[in-house]
Amino acid sequence: MPTVDQDRAQCRVFAFKEGLLSAVGHDVLLKVxxxxxxxxxxxxxxxxxxxxxxxxxxxxxxRPNPGALSDKDKRTIEGYVRDDILHSRRYPTxxxxxxxxxxxxxxxEVTGDLTLxxxxxxxxxxxxxxxxxxxxxxxxNQPDYGITPFKAxxxxxxxxxxxxxxxxxxxxVLAE
Numbered sequence: 001m002p003t004v005d006q007d008r009a010q011c012r013v014f015a016f017k018e019g020l021l022s023a024v025g026h027d028v029l030l031k032v033x034x035x036x037x038x039x040x041x042x043x044x045x046x047x048x049x050x051x052x053x054x055x056x057x058x059x060x061x062x063r064p065n066p067g068a069l070s071d072k073d074k075r076t077i078e079g080y081v082r083d084d085i086l087h088s089r090r091y092p093t094x095x096x097x098x099x100x101x102x103x104x105x106x107x108x109e110v111t112g113d114l115t116l117x118x119x120x121x122x123x124x125x126x127x128x129x130x131x132x133x134x135x136x137x138x139x140x141n142q143p144d145y146g147i148t149p150f151k152a153x154x155x156x157x158x159x160x161x162x163x164x165x166x167x168x169x170x171x172x173v174l175a176e
Contacts, residue, residue, distance in 0.1 A: 001043065006034055008169075008170055009035075010167070011048065011167050011168075013029075014029055015160070016159065016164075017158070017159060018158055026060075027058065028055060028058060028077060029058075030054060030081065032048050032052055033052035034048070034049040035047060035048040042100075044097070044098035044112065049088075049092065050094055051092060055069065055078055057069065084150070085149075086147070094114070096113070096123070097112050097113050099111055099112045099122075109124060109126055110125055110126075110127060110136070117146050119145045119146050132170060132172070134169045134170075134173075135167070139163070140163055140165060142163060
């Protein structure tokens with residue numbers, strides 16, 4: 001069965017700020033440092049190491065904002081994500097297993113079971129070809145998985161409950 005991991009594919013997470021003090025906060029782009037996807041025919045499985053998320057950059061108006069976060073800021077955010085949000089020691093792995101794949105001329109719609117933070121929910125996502133990659137984006141509501149979104153300063157600065165996950169896989173992987 002063809003397999004791809006973080007060396008050939010990319011999994012990114014976008015977290016968006018809100019609250020009265022959101023002007024002093026940052027939208028944040030993270031990447032999953034370790035993951036594995038397996039797919040063939042109507043089978044698609046994925047596993048992601050929750051403790052491997054790394055801060056790539058702050059985002060401003062939908063674009064990376066290099067230098068807005070110091071290395072210390074990035075390590076602090078990674079610690080919050082790992083220890084206080086995802087509780088990665090207790091829930092080390094995020095998994096997805098497709099239950100249905102519907103293909104069309106533009107790509108596919110995939111429905112499956114996502115287990116995150118110890119809770120399993122059905123998720124449907126569209127997969128489209130963008131150049132030489134297959135790309136999917138899905139918005140996940142953290143409270144659906146028992147996750148309390150980050151907040152500081154008595155809630156005046158917080159992260160929205162919805163985060164966007166983007167997965168990019170070389171299209172030729174399915175041909176291998």
